[in-house]
Amino acid sequence: MGEVLERPATAGTVLPILDIRHVDKRFAFGAETITALSDATLRIDKGEFVCLIGPSGCGKSTLLRMVAGFETVSAGALLMWGKPVSGPGPDRGMVFQDYGLFPWLTVSQNIAFGPIARGRPKAEAAATARRFVEMVGLTRFADAYPHQLSGGMKQRVAIARVLANDAEVVLMDEPFGALDAMTRERLQEELLEIWARAKLSIIFVTHAIEEAIILADRVVVMSPGPGRIIADERIALPRPRDPTGVEFNALRRHLSGLLGSHH
Amino acid sequence: MTALAVRAAASRQALLAVAAPVLGLLAWHVTTSGPGYHLIPPPADVAVQWWDLAFGGVWDDLYSATLFTHAMASLGRVYGGFALAALVALPMGMLIGRIAVVRDLLDPSLQILRPIPVTAWLPLAMIVFGIGPRSAFFLVFLGAFYPILLNTVFGVRSVEGRLFEAAAMLGVGRQAVFWKVVLPASLPSIFTGLRLGLGFAWVVIVVGEMTGVQTGLGAIIMEARQLSRTEIVISGMVTIGVLGFLSDRMVQLLGQRLLRWSPQHG
Numbered sequence: 001m002g003e004v005l006e007r008p009a010t011a012g013t014v015l016p017i018l019d020i021r022h023v024d025k026r027f028a029f030g031a032e033t034i035t036a037l038s039d040a041t042l043r044i045d046k047g048e049f050v051c052l053i054g055p056s057g058c059g060k061s062t063l064l065r066m067v068a069g070f071e072t073v074s075a076g077a078l079l080m081w082g083k084p085v086s087g088p089g090p091d092r093g094m095v096f097q098d099y100g101l102f103p104w105l106t107v108s109q110n111i112a113f114g115p116i117a118r119g120r121p122k123a124e125a126a127a128t129a130r131r132f133v134e135m136v137g138l139t140r141f142a143d144a145y146p147h148q149l150s151g152g153m154k155q156r157v158a159i160a161r162v163l164a165n166d167a168e169v170v171l172m173d174e175p176f177g178a179l180d181a182m183t184r185e186r187l188q189e190e191l192l193e194i195w196a197r198a199k200l201s202i203i204f205v206t207h208a209i210e211e212a213i214i215l216a217d218r219v220v221v222m223s224p225g226p227g228r229i230i231a232d233e234r235i236a237l238p239r240p241r242d243p244t245g246v247e248f249n250a251l252r253r254h255l256s257g258l259l260g261s262h263h
Numbered sequence: 264m265t266a267l268a269v270r271a272a273a274s275r276q277a278l279l280a281v282a283a284p285v286l287g288l289l290a291w292h293v294t295t296s297g298p299g300y301h302l303i304p305p306p307a308d309v310a311v312q313w314w315d316l317a318f319g320g321v322w323d324d325l326y327s328a329t330l331f332t333h334a335m336a337s338l339g340r341v342y343g344g345f346a347l348a349a350l351v352a353l354p355m356g357m358l359i360g361r362i363a364v365v366r367d368l369l370d371p372s373l374q375i376l377r378p379i380p381v382t383a384w385l386p387l388a389m390i391v392f393g394i395g396p397r398s399a400f401f402l403v404f405l406g407a408f409y410p411i412l413l414n415t416v417f418g419v420r421s422v423e424g425r426l427f428e429a430a431a432m433l434g435v436g437r438q439a440v441f442w443k444v445v446l447p448a449s450l451p452s453i454f455t456g457l458r459l460g461l462g463f464a465w466v467v468i469v470v471g472e473m474t475g476v477q478t479g480l481g482a483i484i485m486e487a488r489q490l491s492r493t494e495i496v497i498s499g500m501v502t503i504g505v506l507g508f509l510s511d512r513m514v515q516l517l518g519q520r521l522l523r524w525s526p527q528h529g
């Protein structure tokens with residue numbers, strides 16, 4: 001650190017929560033090098049809900065995993081509150097598509113896991129867990145084990161787990177991709193409610209255009225070969241958004257045009 | 264299902280479980296009770312012998328009322344050898360599973376040692392440990408060791424990668440990850456290893472007690488064979504069967520309590 005970082009001219013005086021600057025990601029595949037992400041630049045302000053969409057191979061999950069700290073940056077800079085991200089940490093909570101719950105812990109123990117790992121007293125962690133179990137509507141299942149839960153319930157636990165751990169940024173990798181349509185819709189609503197209440201910043205990876213328009217303040221469109229950002233669209237529609245509305249459909253057409261033209 | 268139907272199903276299951284041994288006993292009785300057949304004693308004779316072996320009062324010979332002593336000697340060796348095997352195999356398995364250097368160092372040798380049957384170690388054990396209970400103890404240890412080791416290595420190595428990511432993003436440090444993730448995640452496999460190991464310990468005990476020890480179920484089985492006291496041989500076998508079954512049930516119940524979270528165990 002210590003280097004003076006250039007500040008884009010368009011930026012205000014407020015420090016963005018996440019500042020991704022000209023980030024590349026290359027993987028070595030034997031003798032070959034594959035560029036998964038090329039020159040990605042993205043600023044996310046505190047409280048923003050950003051969706052990353054694009055076909056597979058566009059680098060959206062790679063970008064998310066770099067923000068999470070699971071992957072290193074090959075070139076460029078990835079800053080949170082101005083400081084380089086150097087590994088996974090509780091300030092950036094990740095919600096996986098396959099949940100990643102600890103099967104040997106109950107719902108409340110899964111939620112208390114983070115606070116206890118960070119050295120909070122047991123009683124305090126238990127109280128926190130109770131609060132978040134209630135928040136995601138799983139009080140009746142507080143002592144159930146993950147294998148006894150439905151997919152939607154597991155994903156609620158996964159969300160509660162990162163919130164209970166004071167995550168400022170919530171990273172979601174196609175979190176509702178494995179759920180049925182009804183459950184997905186309900187979880188989208190609940191997520192928006194939690195996001196508004198907890199003043200979270202969310203990066204949400206999806207390949208469903210409609211899901212992105214329902215949720216996001218901004219939809220970042222990516223394209224493959226090599227993965228890169230091709231558009232960053234602000235969604236100004238008031239919430240809750242009506243997927244059958246005219247403006248909604250205009251946006252849908254616009255975004256699918258962007259995606260289609262780069263195939 | 265109604266309570267009545269549940270009870271009917273349960274009694275049906277119990278009936279079926281008892282049916283095979285009853286039929287077996289019957290077949291045993293029919294084929295051995297006739298005059299002129301003396302190689303295998305009929306079940307009633309074995310039952311009388313078992314009673315005398317356990318409580319005395321029938322034959323009042325050298326073997327009367329000695330079963331408890333022999334059973335305790337065997338139990339001590341089985342659980343002692345098993346405990347020692349667990350004590351060595353559990354940490355060793357965790358190190359092999361988690362640390363590449365240890366794996367590269369030990370795994371090839373273990374792969375070569377593993378196919379050698381426990382019985383093949385018998386002469387060597389007698390040379391090293393002498394004729395006596397120490398050889399038996401060693402063989403039990405060896406029999407229990409590999410299943411515990413292999414299942415521990417497997418359990419530790421097959422922890423889902425996602426769980427490491429989940430723990431890291433929740434703030435678990437590098438040192439804590441073993442206790443918080445690896446150990447609990449591999450418990451089902453470790454548990455399977457312990458159960459198999461204890462089973463093998465019971466299998467090996469008879470071989471182990473052939474090495475000239477004075478007491479133990481294996482010892483009286485071998486001794487009675489030389490004296491052509493086949494009722495005692497079978498009584499010893501039945502006792503080993505029952506003790507092995509009970510000890511497996513105990514471990515299984517313990518597992519069901521500890522692994523309630525696992526769909527395969529709970």
